Amino acid sequence: xxxxxxxxxxxxxxxxxxxxxxxxxxxxxxxxxxxxxxxxxxxxxxxxxxxxxxxxxxxxxxxxxxxxxxxxxxxxxxxxxxxxxxxxxxxxxxxxxxxxxxxxxxxxxxxxxxxxxxxxxxxxxxxxxxxxxxxxxxxxxxxxxxxxxxxxxxxxxxxxxxxxxxxxxxxxxxxxxxxxxxxxxxxxxxxxxxxxxxxxxxxxxxxxxxxxxxxxxxxxxxxxxxxxxxxxxxxxxxxxxxxxxxx
Numbered sequence: 626x627x628x629x630x631x632x633x634x635x636x637x638x639x640x641x642x643x644x645x646x647x648x649x650x651x652x653x654x655x656x657x658x659x660x661x662x663x664x665x666x667x668x669x670x671x672x673x674x675x676x677x678x679x680x681x682x683x684x685x686x687x688x689x690x691x692x693x694x695x696x697x698x699x700x701x702x703x704x705x706x707x708x709x710x711x712x713x714x715x716x717x718x719x720x721x722x723x724x725x726x727x728x729x730x731x732x733x734x735x736x737x738x739x740x741x742x743x744x745x746x747x748x749x750x751x752x753x754x755x756x757x758x759x760x761x762x763x764x765x766x767x768x769x770x771x772x773x774x775x776x777x778x779x780x781x782x783x784x785x786x787x788x789x790x791x792x793x794x795x796x797x798x799x800x801x802x803x804x805x806x807x808x809x810x811x812x813x814x815x816x817x818x819x820x821x822x823x824x825x826x827x828x829x830x831x832x833x834x835x836x837x838x839x840x841x842x843x844x845x846x847x848x849x850x851x852x853x854x855x856x857x858x859x860x861x862x863x864x865x866x867x868x869x870x871x872x
Contacts, residue, residue, distance in 0.1 A: 651837075654768060654777055659685065661869055662870045663869045665681055665868075666678070667849060668865070671705065672859065675704050679700070679701055679714070682698045691724075694719070701753075706752055713747040714748045715756070716744070717745075718742070720740050720741055723737065732772055734770045737765075741762070744761075744785075750791070757791050760787050762786070776805050777803070785798070794824075800818045800819075801816075802814065802816050810838055811837065814834070818831050829857045830858065831859075833850070835849050846869070847866070847867050
């Protein structure tokens, strides 16, 4: 794993301690109890020199105060096979249940979450689009929120297993998210993901830095910097933009 990449990721996030924002929930936290629909575009430079463009819808709806449904629909364009291919990659539905929510002390609150993610492959793995497998992925996590500074820390663990398709998927991912509002209407997010691939004995880790701005109560925009980490990384780097509708 490249030490300079880790230093850049943590160093970039550290500057936020100088300007603290409010503790309002942000949809960039997957465990936030909010309704939103995001339109996102990300582009990746793969380790083999090819590029992948991912245009997708990423949204959430609170079905009950303690039950959340997340949904994604991805459309890819890639030249990984040597020619440009494009098409729908996958659809994801994720049910998140919040068993408990409580205050740990006068400053820190805690929300627990368990859920199940279902991903249906829509692409063609031979064209570099799709994983060639449908997967189920149970997960659990905890969101720790500081009511004074607005800082939210979310550790998560999730296991992905294929149940159909020609390719076998078996990964266990550890994930840590840090989300900090600052300068009133801005936020920054650091998202570290370290999945262990049981089939390849590999850890294709990655990090995402996100900077966002709340234009008003219904609309926000943000940008992403994505970095592949370690010798098993699936991509070198990437950039992204997003528009968020809140309701």
